[in-house]
Amino acid sequence: xxxxxxxAQCLEIGDNAGVPPLVHQALAEGIVPKTxxxxxxxAGMNTVGEKFRVHEIFLPDxxxxxxxxxxxxxxxxxxxxxxxxxxxxxxxxxxxxGDLHDIGKNLVGIMLKGAGFEVIDLGNDxxxxxxxxxxxxxxxxxIGMSALLTTTMPVMKEVVDLLKKExxxxxxxxxxxxxxxxxxxxxxIGADAYGYDCAQAVAGVKTLTAAFQ
Amino acid sequence: xxxxxxxxxxxxEAAVYTALGLKSGSRPSSRSSVLxxxxxxxxxxxxxxxxLSEAIGKDEFADVFSGQGRNAPDPPLxxxxxxxxxxLLFAFTLGPRISEEIKRLFASDDFAxxxxxxxxxxxxxxxxxxxxxxxxxxxxxxxxxxxxxRAFLYSPGYCGWHISAQEKLFARLRPEKIGITxxxxxxxxxxxxxxxxxxAGPAVIHQFSEVYPFCAHCKSPTCxxxxxxxxx
Numbered sequence: 089x090x091x092x093x094x095x096a097q098c099l100e101i102g103d104n105a106g107v108p109p110l111v112h113q114a115l116a117e118g119i120v121p122k123t124x125x126x127x128x129x130x131a132g133m134n135t136v137g138e139k140f141r142v143h144e145i146f147l148p149d150x151x152x153x154x155x156x157x158x159x160x161x162x163x164x165x166x167x168x169x170x171x172x173x174x175x176x177x178x179x180x181x182x183x184x185x186g187d188l189h190d191i192g193k194n195l196v197g198i199m200l201k202g203a204g205f206e207v208i209d210l211g212n213d214x215x216x217x218x219x220x221x222x223x224x225x226x227x228x229x230x231i232g233m234s235a236l237l238t239t240t241m242p243v244m245k246e247v248v249d250l251l252k253k254e255x256x257x258x259x260x261x262x263x264x265x266x267x268x269x270x271x272x273x274x275x276x277i278g279a280d281a282y283g284y285d286c287a288q289a290v291a292g293v294k295t296l297t298a299a300f301q
Numbered sequence: 302x303x304x305x306x307x308x309x310x311x312x313x314e315a316a317v318y319t320a321l322g323l324k325s326g327s328r329p330s331s332r333s334s335v336l337x338x339x340x341x342x343x344x345x346x347x348x349x350x351x352x353l354s355e356a357i358g359k360d361e362f363a364d365v366f367s368g369q370g371r372n373a374p375d376p377p378l379x380x381x382x383x384x385x386x387x388x389l390l391f392a393f394t395l396g397p398r399i400s401e402e403i404k405r406l407f408a409s410d411d412f413a414x415x416x417x418x419x420x421x422x423x424x425x426x427x428x429x430x431x432x433x434x435x436x437x438x439x440x441x442x443x444x445x446x447x448x449x450x451r452a453f454l455y456s457p458g459y460c461g462w463h464i465s466a467q468e469k470l471f472a473r474l475r476p477e478k479i480g481i482t483x484x485x486x487x488x489x490x491x492x493x494x495x496x497x498x499x500x501a502g503p504a505v506i507h508q509f510s511e512v513y514p515f516c517a518h519c520k521s522p523t524c525x526x527x528x529x530x531x532x533x
Contacts, residue, residue, distance in 0.1 A: 102332060102413070146323045148333040151413035158410050186464065186486040191403075191419045198412055213486050238515050239464045272517075285322065 091117060095128030095160065100136055102152025107160040121167040125204065129160045133202040140287050150286075151195070157202045175206035177297040180223045181232040182210035183266075184243035189236035192266060195286045196232060203290050205297075216246035223260050230293050232283075235266040244269070245277040252278070261296040265289050303436045305350040305393065305429055311341065312424035320420040333417075340417040344425065349396030351479040352433065354389045354499065362388050362498060365473055368457070368466025376461025377509050377524070378500075385502040386450055389437060392476035393429040394494035395422055422493045430454040430495055441501045451504040456497035457487070460524060461515050464488070470496060 091114045098106040107129075114124045136153040139145045181197050183190045190212040197207045208226050210218060223231050231251075235241045244264050251257050263281040264274050274282035281296055283289025312320075317337055318329050329337070357365070362382060366372070372379075382388060399422050406415030437452035458464035467487040471477075474496075481494045489496060500507070 143324045143327060145330065146318075146327070146333065147321045148336050148413045148417055149330050151416055152332055152336075154412060155410050186488065188484075188486070188488040188490075188492055191416060194407055194412070195416065213484070213488070237458045237464060239458055270517075 092128040096132030099132030099156045104156040104159040107156045108163050111160045111163045121164045122173050137287050154198045154202050176204040178206045178228040179230045180208045180228040182214035183212035183234045184240050185215045186240035187235050188212045193234035196289045199286045199290045219247045220250045230261045232263045238268045248278045263292045303352045310425040310428050317420050336417045340421050344421045347399040347402045352393040353479050354391045357388050357390050365469045371463035371465050373461030378455050384506040385500045387501045389499040390474040391499050392496040394481050397491045400492045426493045426495050437499045437501050450501050452499050452501040453507050454497045
């Protein structure tokens with residue numbers, strides 16, 4: 089459908105003013121909201137994510153596209169809710185206790201929303217107990233943790249250990265990221281995945297949630 | 302009194318693009334260039350740079366450095382500061398307005414401009430550390446014959462110096478005087494603030510070859526490069 093391609097292309101160039109009228113047009117053409125979401129908005133964000141992965145575009149371009157995605161979602165969200173369409177899964181994210189740096193975490197949240205996930209952002213300086221309690225109360229399938237300081241990284245292990253202690257390890261997966269964190273560290277503490285950047289974090293969450301789909 | 306003119310703090314465009322992940326040899330899109338210009342304008346209007354420093358003796362600093370006794374075993378600064386010519390506790394902030402502006406931009410879904418402004422502000426705060434280092438070097442150069450002393454800023458939270466040492470650093474320096482406060486996790490508000498100790502002395506005291514366990518988790522190991530480059 090031509091209109092869906094137009095939506096995706098408009099999103100790819102970060103035209104946030106252009107996306108909503110196209111979404112309205114698609115609805116007027118009788119296309120159901122879920123199809124507009126999947127084949128218009130998310131398809132566009134997937135292309136953006138791939139271009140970012142191969143360094144064809146860089147972060148600000150991705151974020152301009154995300155803003156256009158949000159503009160489209162503002163139109164679709166009430167319709168999706170009415171239609172009972174669920175998200176791809178709930179992800180609880182936050183910067184770990186002792187860390188006030190939240191830009192990286194915010195970007196991951198933006199990209200996750202762009203990929204169709206429901207994101208519960210706990211903000212920064214989040215204690216291990218809070219990560220687990222919020223994930224349980226929101227029935228989240230993934231906890232995403234960010235740290236920028238080497239001194240705050242151990243909180244990530246506390247979360248992993250707490251999930252183990254509460255026998256939630258298989259039910260709630262963990263992904264970690266941030267400047268001092270690495271794939272090795274993820275393995276060391278028993279986290280399920282590591283995201284080098286926001287695109288990789290989204291890919292990681294998609295992989296982790298594939299089992300729940 | 303260290304002066305922090307905005308012209309000295311404003312980062313180079315290339316540095317901002319690199320901080321945002323633009324690969325070497327790539328060109329930013331025209332949209333990104335526009336965003337950067339907007340961010341630099343906001344940086345000029347929202348920044349309120351203020352710094353504070355105070356000389357401290359080695360014995361007193363040993364107490365500040367030990368903090369709550371949570372430092373990594375045998376961290377580099379433990380060997381560096383006793384060999385210094387002088388030590389200055391230091392704090393700097395870009396002020397609250399720029400952090401508020403970044404938060405406002407994100408809250409209004411203007412994340413692209415928000416993230417560019419955040420990168421600009423982070424680089425500017427780092428640059429303030431270099432401005433302070435150079436100021437200390439100029440002061441020290443006028444007082445000493447022979448090899449030019451080198452000054453480097455070391456901060457709690459990095460290189461094995463536990464962030465909880467901020468408590469003693471703040472108790473001594475009182476950065477509240479320039480509007481910086483510490484939360485219970487020892488992090489500073491406004492966010493675009495830096496603190497630490499300026500260690501001045503012969504370049505050789507800053508150089509170390511040991512690889513520490515915490516180095517494995519450090520993705521910006523500039524400690525060695527900066528020492529080598531500036532001591533050359």
